[in-house]
Structures are given as C-alpha cells and as structure tokens.
Amino acid sequence: MDALILARRTVTKMVRNPEQFIDVTLQPVLMTVIFVFIFGGAVSGGTEQYLLLTLPAIVVQTIMFTSMTIGVNLNTDLKNGVFDRFRSLPIGRSAPLVGAVLGDIVRHTIAVGVSLAFGALIGFRFHTSPLEVLSAIVLMIVFAVSLCWISVFVGMIVRSSGAVQGISFLVVFPLTFGSSAFVPADTLPDWLQAWVSINPVNHVIEAMRGLLVGADHMAGDITLGGQILWVLASCVVLVGVFFPLATWAYRRKI
Structure with missing residues (x-):
C-alpha cells in the first residue's frame, strides 16, 4: 500500500512537470523518422518493408532509454533530500523505490503507445491479432519494469545524475545497436554475429517482431513462444538480481 501511494506521488509529479514526457513522446517519433526514412531505402528498398523490420526494434530501444531515466530522477531526489523525508515516515524501507518504479509504468505505456501509433500513421501494419499486439505491449511494460531496477541500482551507487546518464548510455548502446534491430544479422561481420546471437536484447526484439508482424519475420531458430519465455525469464533474473x-x-x- 505504501508503494502504491508513492507511485501516485510519482505520477502526480509527472503531470505537474509535463516536460518529463518529452522523451517518451518525441524520442520514438524522431528515431522512427531518422531510421525509416534515411536507412529504409538502402536496407530494405523502401520504407514500408523497413518499417516491418525496425519498428518493433524502435519500441524496444525506446523502452531501453526510458527505463534508464528513473535512476537519474532518483539520484536527483536523493541529492535534494527527498529521501530524508521518506525516512521519517512510517513506511516500508523499499516503498519509495517500488513506488517510483510503479509510477514509471505510465511513461513506459506512453512510449510504447506513441511508437506504435506513429508507426501506423506512416504505414506500419500489424500482421497479427489484436490479442498478440496487446501481449506485445504488456511484454514491453514488464520488460521495462524489470530494466528499471538496473537504473535504480545505478542511481543509488553513483554520485551524480550525470554519471547515471553516462553509464546508462554505455549499457544501452551496445545492447541495442549490437543486434538485428536495424539491419539483418546475417549482413554483419562474423564476430559481430556471434555477439548478436548472445545479446539478450536481441531476443526481446525478435519476440516483439513475432507478436507485431508475425513469426515468419523472426530471425534465428527459436520459436515465438520460446522467445517470449526467454524474455520473461530474463525479467525474473533482472528483478531477482537488481531489486535486492x-x-x-x-x-x-539513507
């Protein structure tokens, strides 16, 4: 209950500071425009085919970036003495952290919604059922919540919010760009294909492709069900390691 009350505080703070929604509304639009209209013709011969390849990956990339923001915010709150006030309240010790993560679900939902809506506006078409599309959205939010705990941990151990952001970029870039997100993996050098095959984010991207576009657009030998189970197992591991x-x-x- 304490965590839910603090989650409401987080959402209220977002509403009163709408600039916190800039990254989840503008970033997916900018990334889609940049990749689809600049690289679409070169990679797939046209924007329509490239959208099928890259939009699921852009959703995953957006979630990777938005999940890292919470560490910056918590680090700032820690420096400003907000957590000193929480310490004086009769609440669970982990409630402020859990509340912040739960409140961030609003931002994740907006990020996924904007990404898919803008993609549909410029020509993306879902090749799967509404239930599978809904499953993709839920899977992304679950994955985002799990990722948040990495950012929360980093936000608690480093000295400045700028350091949180810098470390986050060092983690996100190799995971997102070192994958089949924007080009087919078989076009990459052998050593990079080896990294793609073990890159955990690549499994998330393939699961999203299967749920949004269809299993026939997935790469690799793992079935859609196997990819989803892999993602869920990864979420369990992330929470099991980084929450404690x-x-x-x-x-x-404190």
Whole structure:
C-alpha cells in the first residue's frame, strides 16, 4: 500500500512537470523518422518493408532509454533530500523505490503507445491479432519494469545524475545497436554475429517482431513462444538480481 501511494506521488509529479514526457513522446517519433526514412531505402528498398523490420526494434530501444531515466530522477531526489523525508515516515524501507518504479509504468505505456501509433500513421501494419499486439505491449511494460531496477541500482551507487546518464548510455548502446534491430544479422561481420546471437536484447526484439508482424519475420531458430519465455525469464533474473542490490544500496544511502 505504501508503494502504491508513492507511485501516485510519482505520477502526480509527472503531470505537474509535463516536460518529463518529452522523451517518451518525441524520442520514438524522431528515431522512427531518422531510421525509416534515411536507412529504409538502402536496407530494405523502401520504407514500408523497413518499417516491418525496425519498428518493433524502435519500441524496444525506446523502452531501453526510458527505463534508464528513473535512476537519474532518483539520484536527483536523493541529492535534494527527498529521501530524508521518506525516512521519517512510517513506511516500508523499499516503498519509495517500488513506488517510483510503479509510477514509471505510465511513461513506459506512453512510449510504447506513441511508437506504435506513429508507426501506423506512416504505414506500419500489424500482421497479427489484436490479442498478440496487446501481449506485445504488456511484454514491453514488464520488460521495462524489470530494466528499471538496473537504473535504480545505478542511481543509488553513483554520485551524480550525470554519471547515471553516462553509464546508462554505455549499457544501452551496445545492447541495442549490437543486434538485428536495424539491419539483418546475417549482413554483419562474423564476430559481430556471434555477439548478436548472445545479446539478450536481441531476443526481446525478435519476440516483439513475432507478436507485431508475425513469426515468419523472426530471425534465428527459436520459436515465438520460446522467445517470449526467454524474455520473461530474463525479467525474473533482472528483478531477482537488481531489486535486492538496489534496496541494499538505498539503505546504505539513507
């Protein structure tokens, strides 16, 4: 209950500071325009075919970036003494962290919605059922919540919000661009294909392609069901590892 109340605080803070929604509304639009209209013709011979390849990946990339923002915000709150006030309240020790992660679900939902809506506006067509599309949205939000705990942990252990952002970029870029997100994996050098085959984010991208476009557009030998199970297992591991670490780091700070 404490976490839900603090989640409401997080959402209220977002509404009163609408600039916090800039990255989840403008970033997916800009990324889609840049990749589809600049690289679409060269990679796939046209924007329509390239949209089928890259829009699911742009959704995943957007979620990767938006999930890292929470660490910056929590680090700033920590420096401003907000958590000192929480410490004086009769609430669970981890409630402020859980509340912040739950409140961020609003931003993740907007990010996924804007990405898919803009993609549909410029020509993307879903080749799967409404239930599969809904499953893709839910899977992305679950993945985003799991990723948030990495950012929360980083936000608790580094000294400045700028450092959180810098570390986040160092993590996100190799994972998103070192994949089949924007080009077919078989066009990459052998050593890079080896990295793509073990890159966890690549499994997320292929699962999204299967749910949004169809299993016939997936690369690799793993079935759609296998990819989804892989993503869910990854979420369990992320939460199992980084939630205790983030809580431990938070308790040391306060």
